[in-house]
Amino acid sequence: MDGYAYDTALLILRVCLGLTMAAHGYNKFFGGGRIPGTAAWFDSIGMKPGTLHARIAATVEMAAGLGLAVGLLTPIPAAGFVALMLVAAWTVHRPNGFFIVKEGWEYNLVLAVSAVGLATLGAGRFSLDWLIFGHNWFDGWAGLLISLGLGLAGGIGQLLIFYRPPQRTETK
Structure with missing residues (x-):
């Protein structure tokens, strides 16, 4: 595959994933x-x-979504995806199993893993990372470790500090 087709594919993935996440944040605000x-x-x-x-x-959701869409410091917004999707999967979707048709955590996994994949590959030539730095900002193993490490730390930290499962009451 030539370089421009590769970079175009990265752009398409970044924009689709990023704007999808940003739309969730927009919906929460407005x-x-x-x-x-x-x-x-x-x-x-x-x-x-x-x-x-x-x-x-x-x-x-808005910052990570827009950051990924434009390819700015790509592993950082990807980490936001991981943290957000980990918290959503654990608090809302985990009891429902894997498949999204039953409100499971499948969609959360796809968004998080796709963002980590993009962070690993780098944002590509059609990104702010490339415009500002002249290359991908921390791609490869560094992009993988930054996005996954920060994302897991953020999500797990938030769950440990703030999550208090609602008490279930038995009805007879």
């Missing part, structure tokens, strides 16, 4: 329930305080 509705939902799933987590999630 969609139906906005931050108050999202905060109530976060409280209900055990991410407390809900308002803090609604703001953090919306901001990281």
Whole structure:
């Protein structure tokens, strides 16, 4: 494959993944329930305080999404994808199994792994990384380790510090 086709493929993947994630953040800020509705939902799933987590999630979704889309410091927004999707998979989708058709964690895995893959390959020539640095910013093993390491640390840290599973009540 010639270099321009490769870089075009990276651009297509970055823009699709990035704008998808940014749309989720936009929806939290400006969609139906906005931050108050999202905060109530976060409280209900055990991410407390809900308002803090609604703001953090919306901001990281938009920043990571747009950062990946434009290819700016690519492993950093990819780490945001990993952290966000780990928290979502653990708090919401884990009890439902793997498949998305049953509200499982399949979609979370695909977004996180795709972002890590892009961080490993690098943003390509059609990116701000290339424009600013003249090459990919920390691609290869460094991109993999930065995106996966920071993402897992962020997601696990958030779960350990803030996640309090809702108590299930038995009905008879």
